Amino acid sequence: xxxxxxxxxxxxxxxxxxxxxxxxxxxxxxxxxxxYRQFPKQSLMLMATxxxxxxxxxxxxxxxxxxxxxxxxxxxxxLTVTSAHPEDSSFYICRGKExxxxxxxxxxxxxxx
Amino acid sequence: AQKVTQAQTEISVxxxxxxxxxxxxxxxxxTYYLFWYKQPxxxxxxxxxxxxxxxxxxxxxxxxxxxxxxxxSSFNFTITASQVVDSAVYFCALSGNNDYKLSFGAxxxxxxxx
Numbered sequence: 038x039x040x041x042x043x044x045x046x047x048x049x050x051x052x053x054x055x056x057x058x059x060x061x062x063x064x065x066x067x068x069x070x071x072x073y074r075q076f077p078k079q080s081l082m083l084m085a086t087x088x089x090x091x092x093x094x095x096x097x098x099x100x101x102x103x104x105x106x107x108x109x110x111x112x113x114x115x116l117t118v119t120s121a122h123p124e125d126s127s128f129y130i131c132r133g134k135e136x137x138x139x140x141x142x143x144x145x146x147x148x149x150x
Numbered sequence: 151a152q153k154v155t156q157a158q159t160e161i162s163v164x165x166x167x168x169x170x171x172x173x174x175x176x177x178x179x180x181t182y183y184l185f186w187y188k189q190p191x192x193x194x195x196x197x198x199x200x201x202x203x204x205x206x207x208x209x210x211x212x213x214x215x216x217x218x219x220x221x222x223s224s225f226n227f228t229i230t231a232s233q234v235v236d237s238a239v240y241f242c243a244l245s246g247n248n249d250y251k252l253s254f255g256a257x258x259x260x261x262x263x264x
Contacts (some may be wrong), residue, residue, distance in 0.1 A: 069250070071250075071251065071252070079255045079256075080241065080255065080257050081195075081241070081252075081254045082254075083251055083252070083253075086249075086251065128189075128193055130195065132252070134250050140197075140249055141194070141195045142199070143193075143194045144193045144194055144195070146193060149174045
């Protein structure tokens with residue numbers, strides 16, 4: 038099946054710094070990328086949806102200036118957590134869509150200390 | 151609005167027992183998709199099944215089976231003869247036809263004891 042490669046798988050950063058998470062669709066063109074967040078022992082919640090070449094659409098309650106999403110090409114989308122704080126510690130996972138199929142990346146576990 | 155309810159928070163069974171995970175959904179869409187994912191401790195989401203709203207046939211894949219009952223808005227998942235490797239969090243999810251956004255249930259943690 039199609040693969041979405043997400044990096045890094047784990048990252049620890051200091052409070053106040055920024056972290057970039059990349060998702061690459063390896064064998065398909067992801068016209069749409071969904072970004073989800075999962076706090077410990079909770080379910081996954083959609084943060085934002087991005088279409089290639091367009092600005093991302095954020096779900097209610099998600100700060101667009103804090104979670105910067107770039108989807109400049111059909112094979113790469115990035116999520117940058119700016120000025121990260123401990124409460125941003127979470128599991129972030131992307132899901133790339135082409136046509137009627139969509140595939141998750143492996144996820145990134147972010148710990149802000 | 152879409153909503154998925156997984157009422158069972160945790161299930162613990164002994165190896166070789168069967169375990170059924172319940173999933174009830176709400177949607178106003180006439181066409182929609184239902185999913186089950188497995189999330190082992192490592193965190194990645196493992197796709198198990200996708201079912202569209204027009205296909206009410208039950209499905210069996212090895213030790214896994216799914217029962218889709220549109221009349222009761224349920225899409226239950228059974229693991230037969232459970233194994234320790236089945237220990238994970240299982241999520242039921244729903245998406246509408248037009249946006250492919252997934253709404254997840256709260257998840258059910260399955261622990262299979264040897």
